[in-house]
Amino acid sequence: MDRVILHSDMNCFYASVEMLYHPELAGRPLAVGGDPEKRHGIVLTANYPAKKKGIKVGMALWQAKQACPDVVFVPPRMDLYLRFSRLARELYSEYTDLQEPFGIDECWLDVTDSVPLFGGGRKIAEEIRRRIKLELGLTVSVGVSWNKIFAKFGSDFRKPDAVTEITRENYRDLVWRAPAADLLYVGRSTRKKLATLGMLTIGDVARSDPELLHSIFGKMGYILWVFANGEDRTPVSPESYVNPIKSIGNGTTSPRDLEDNDDVRTVIYLLSESVASRLRDNHFVGDTVGLWVRDNGLYSFCRQQKIGTPTNISDEIARHSMCLFEEHYPWTVPIRSIGVRMSGLHPDEYCYQLDLFSDVKAREKQFKIDLAVDSLRSRFGHDSVLRGRMYFDRVLSGLDAKAEDHMIHPHSYFESGDRTGTCRIMENLQTYE
Amino acid sequence: MSERIGYKVYVDVDATFTSDGGLLPRSLVWEDGRRYTIDRIRKIERCASRRAGGAGIMYTCLVSGREIHLFYEENMRWFLESKL
Numbered sequence: 061m062d063r064v065i066l067h068s069d070m071n072c073f074y075a076s077v078e079m080l081y082h083p084e085l086a087g088r089p090l091a092v093g094g095d096p097e098k099r100h101g102i103v104l105t106a107n108y109p110a111k112k113k114g115i116k117v118g119m120a121l122w123q124a125k126q127a128c129p130d131v132v133f134v135p136p137r138m139d140l141y142l143r144f145s146r147l148a149r150e151l152y153s154e155y156t157d158l159q160e161p162f163g164i165d166e167c168w169l170d171v172t173d174s175v176p177l178f179g180g181g182r183k184i185a186e187e188i189r190r191r192i193k194l195e196l197g198l199t200v201s202v203g204v205s206w207n208k209i210f211a212k213f214g215s216d217f218r219k220p221d222a223v224t225e226i227t228r229e230n231y232r233d234l235v236w237r238a239p240a241a242d243l244l245y246v247g248r249s250t251r252k253k254l255a256t257l258g259m260l261t262i263g264d265v266a267r268s269d270p271e272l273l274h275s276i277f278g279k280m281g282y283i284l285w286v287f288a289n290g291e292d293r294t295p296v297s298p299e300s301y302v303n304p305i306k307s308i309g310n311g312t313t314s315p316r317d318l319e320d321n322d323d324v325r326t327v328i329y330l331l332s333e334s335v336a337s338r339l340r341d342n343h344f345v346g347d348t349v350g351l352w353v354r355d356n357g358l359y360s361f362c363r364q365q366k367i368g369t370p371t372n373i374s375d376e377i378a379r380h381s382m383c384l385f386e387e388h389y390p391w392t393v394p395i396r397s398i399g400v401r402m403s404g405l406h407p408d409e410y411c412y413q414l415d416l417f418s419d420v421k422a423r424e425k426q427f428k429i430d431l432a433v434d435s436l437r438s439r440f441g442h443d444s445v446l447r448g449r450m451y452f453d454r455v456l457s458g459l460d461a462k463a464e465d466h467m468i469h470p471h472s473y474f475e476s477g478d479r480t481g482t483c484r485i486m487e488n489l490q491t492y493e
Numbered sequence: 494m495s496e497r498i499g500y501k502v503y504v505d506v507d508a509t510f511t512s513d514g515g516l517l518p519r520s521l522v523w524e525d526g527r528r529y530t531i532d533r534i535r536k537i538e539r540c541a542s543r544r545a546g547g548a549g550i551m552y553t554c555l556v557s558g559r560e561i562h563l564f565y566e567e568n569m570r571w572f573l574e575s576k577l
């Protein structure tokens with residue numbers, strides 16, 4: 061029997077939450093992004109009126125302003141968005157325990173076993189759509205199908221606030237006529253290669269010879285063919301199987317170029333404090349520190365390192381980042397931007413092996429200091445308590461590091477390995493031939 | 494003390510935590526400084542308020558014979574939608 065899978069996608073998620081909290085801006089173009097005054101910041105999400113004026117995700121704020129002079133920028137409030145993401149998942153969990161988040165605003169639900177109880181995939185999808193609008197004040201678009209790929213296609217097909225069902229009867233009309241790029245994992249280069257083979261639509265891919273795709277894209281070729289034919293068997297993972305947040309990071313373009321290690325240390329501390337505080341807010345510790353650097357030319361690099369003891373302590377994150385930096389940056393030219401990121405996240409109650417040399421008491425003290433700073437800042441503002449080093453250069457340390465927390469990274473479809481069933485499908489094909 | 498943001502008015506609320514884990518508002522202090530007793534709670538449901546801007550648990554309450562919507566927001570503050 062076919063599975064019944066929903067893919068629910070909250071429309072213009074960050075912007076929609078902000079619209080809910082700013083009723084006075086109803087109907088006006090709005091974009092969520094960093095601080096426009098301080099030369100850093102890109103558009104993270106825009107609402108529909110802003111999109112209509114040509115504002116796109118990833119645009120620099122000044123570009124967005126050019127495209128649409130009356131746009132209102134609001135700085136991101138990640139905590140608020142995470143709260144709404146959690147509320148949506150609570151609501152989904154009333155229908156199934158098989159729910160798998162894909163980024164902060166998307167989720168697959170396998171409701172196969174709930175169908176007898178609630179009556180049909182479309183009915184459940186409509187109910188979810190209606191309830192999210194009423195209870196959370198947000199709109200979702202929901203796709204319904206027998207596999208995850210077509211369900212996701214369905215949620216993109218009509219939006220906002222809509223349900224699209226992709227059935228065995230209509231998929232040739234709805235899915236196969238769509239451009240190949242609408243298929244999950246067909247990026248720009250894949251699309252170009254497909255186009256040179258004369259494959260412009262998903263249907264072209266589906267009707268092609270899988271061996272031809274294999275000869276060009278390797279194993280991914282088979283997978284594309286399976287996706288296009290609706291044969292993907294990847295299961296929806298049970299609830300809480302994966303964390304919706306892969307990493308927490310913060311990057312910034314500084315108001316002036318960074319000239320030496322001291323400059324870099326100031327910015328790294330600033331970023332690490334905000335990353336650590338965000339980890340604590342969300343009850344995570346991380347076991348991998350990542351550093352991203354761009355110099356004032358075109359060169360940029362990314363390094364990450366697993367650390368002995370998972371942490372959410374500002375000082376530890378800053379020290380590890382600084383080590384990474386000193387190890388990898390030769391100081392040929394000044395630096396324009398830096399980012400710090402923690403990944404390998406675990407819940408903070410997670411038990412881990414302390415390494416032989418770490419001083420438990422000292423760590424606890426550091427942690428308590430961080431918590432005290434968090435609570436001071438939440439009551440009296442970020443600048444109410446600062447490290448001494450921040451006073452050496454108030455231009456650098458005046459950056460609002462919290463404003464750009466947007467590095468919540470979406471999941472990869474294959475992070476639990478290839479569960480598409482492609483191998484078996486290909487074997488069967490060959491047996492039949 | 495109440496605090497107003499547009500049509501959203503945060504208010505002081507006296508409430509009871511019941512033994513089974515419920516939360517029931519008993520009275521609230523409106524902008525005019527007067528305390529209003531909640532005579533009855535008609536409905537408790539999740540709801541967004543587009544007028545005030547926000548979402549939470551909406552208590553439909555009877556106060557002096559009239560129905561009001563009192564919201565317990567996710568940030569653990571209570572608010573009312575103002576008509577004006």
Ligand SMILES: [Mg+2]
Pocket residue numbers: 069070071072073165166
């Ligand atoms: Mg979305």
